[in-house]
Amino acid sequence: MADRFRYRLYDILKSYYLGSLKEDYFQDSSEKRLYRKIYFETFRHLGFIERALGKLYSRPPEADVRAALALGACQIMFMDDIPEYAAVNESVSLVTAQKRSFVNAVLRNLARQKESLMKDYTIRQDFPDWFVKRWEKRLGAELDAFLTDLNTKPSFYSVNPASMTIEKTEGEAEGHIMDLASFSVARLAGKTDPLSVLDCCAAPGGKTFVLSQTYPDARVFAVEKNKKRYEQLKASMMQYTNVDCICADILELDTEAEFDLVLLDAPCTALGTIKRHPEVRWLRTTKDIDDCSRRQKEMLEKAVKFTGKGSTIIYSVCSLEPEETTEVVEGFLKTHTDFTTVKPVCAEQFSDGNYFVSLPYKSDADGFFAAVLKKK
Ligand SMILES: C[S@@+](CC[C@H](N)C(=O)[O-])C[C@H]1O[C@@H](n2cnc3c(N)ncnc32)[C@H](O)[C@@H]1O
Structure with missing residues (x-):
């Protein structure tokens, strides 16, 4: 079961690197909760992940390798609950045999250098430059608070259709769930x-x-x-x-x-x-x-x-x-x-x-x- 979601996640990342990704996102369910979390964390931090990986190879590899590297790097750098060896092994297993040693070498190198790479992390690197520039003009000193919030979990509200009142709910409960x-x-x-x-x-x-x-x-x-x-x-x-x-x-x-x-x-x-x-x-x-x-x-x-x-x-x-x-x-x-x-x-x-x-x-x-x- 897990494999289905793992490959779906990998395919989404690959199509992103190939420039063909339209909006796509994981709907929640108990089986794929972990993969949904990896999906969210990867896209939240992709700007920084790309910069960090860019320091470890001379030119960007093909889309399939980049996708596997991004998924692995995200888990190594931003998901402490996943053991590094598991993140590396999973990414290695996603690519074809002749590309495995490269993915393995880059991710192991990344894991070794994690601490020094993470010293350079700033929230602004998690967003495209044009987006940061636009919002900096508007918000000035509040920019980082705005960007930091965008990388947190969204809220869910539940609407009572009889009274048309709305109240905050945890997770995605039953009923009319809407954004406030x-x-x-x-x-x-x-x-x-x-x-x-x-x-x-x-x-x-x-x-x-x-x-x-x-x-x-x-x-x-x-x-x-x-x-x-x-x-x-x-x-x-x-x-x-x-x-x-x-x-x-x-x-x-x-x-x-x-x-x-x-x-x-x-x-x-x-x-x-x-x-x-x-x-x-x-x-x-x-x-x-x-x-x-x-x-x-x-x-x-x-x-x-x-x-x-x-x-x-x-x-x-x-x-x-x-x-x-x-x-x-x-x-x-x-x-x-x-x-x-x-x-x-x-x-x-x-x-x-x-x-x-x-x-x-x-x-x-x-x-x-x-x-x-x-x-x-
Ligand atoms: C922002 S979404 C609407 C969300 C919706 N109002 C809601 O609250 O659930 C925009 C929708 O407009 C539809 N749409 C885009 N162009 C349209 C058009 N020319 N005529 C009618 N619908 C259109 C899209 O397919 C999409 O479903």
């Missing part, structure tokens, strides 16, 4: 009692669920473009009788209908979810931020088509990059003078002037941004 910021975003319009709600980008449906229960008198239309994700959305919304799921591209949706509340939880870089998905930091580039920003502006422009006098749009992203957040909203407000921002209805820790901002190291939640835009 994601839950809060769907409720930012407060007691506006909409009768019609459009959820433009709905799957997997966390916010659709919150909308349907927060506004039981409303009809909630949940749109999702991706067929597979739509099927999952439909299955999970089956029990909520005020929800209609629609498989469509919101940009091509043609309807005269006007909705009281439109939620645009737009596709984004997801850089706010690094605690839950440690690999995301290594998969994104500044070009992705610009591409997402362009698409978000286009989608917000489209969302207007579904509004009438007095309608509200909630624009949200699980990213804190200015191009995906304030720049989108401020550009929108300049060209849509019939809209104004309304103070979001949310807990103190998320309130940032007219915006909802969740900074993980202060909010115990994913990084999220949202704005509530009201049509006059």
Whole structure:
């Protein structure tokens, strides 16, 4: 059983080095808990691991060897509960026969030099340089606290669907488990009692669920473009009788209908979810931020088509990059003078002037941004 997870983990790392890794992460289960932990620790520390390994060979080896070395190095340097010999042997066994002596030699060398290598460790090396530079400009002296928190375990909250209250839970318990910021975003319009709600980008449906229960008198239309994700959305919304799921591209949706509340939880870089998905930091580039920003502006422009006098749009992203957040909203407000921002209805820790901002190291939640835009 263990082998299946070990090779899956190895394959994920290999595809990362080959440049073909999309978001991928281990779901939890008792058998693979250890491998999930190795997965998290490896992606959390990959920047430092790469630097340390780089001191031990003259040029980077092929993807399969790099993957085996990264997994072994992570266990040697960051997981004291795993014996060094076990970490080395496991990595050696992952590669083909002719590459084993190289992996063995590099990891044994690393284990010997561990103490001196670890003296150079800083939290900033666990993140791409472009990410560190951007956040240093924003946070200054608080940068290390922010980065350190991103490398800790994410929190889980459980929603009571009857009372729509939310409380912290240990691990991944049964029921409606959500991120606190994601839950809060769907409720930012407060007691506006909409009768019609459009959820433009709905799957997997966390916010659709919150909308349907927060506004039981409303009809909630949940749109999702991706067929597979739509099927999952439909299955999970089956029990909520005020929800209609629609498989469509919101940009091509043609309807005269006007909705009281439109939620645009737009596709984004997801850089706010690094605690839950440690690999995301290594998969994104500044070009992705610009591409997402362009698409978000286009989608917000489209969302207007579904509004009438007095309608509200909630624009949200699980990213804190200015191009995906304030720049989108401020550009929108300049060209849509019939809209104004309304103070979001949310807990103190998320309130940032007219915006909802969740900074993980202060909010115990994913990084999220949202704005509530009201049509006059
Ligand atoms: C950030 S996720 C939404 C998360 C969801 N609101 C929740 O709380 O569970 C964005 C979703 O939008 C979908 N999507 C992307 N472009 C879309 C489009 N043009 N029309 C409809 N859905 C789209 C993606 O497939 C993805 O499922």
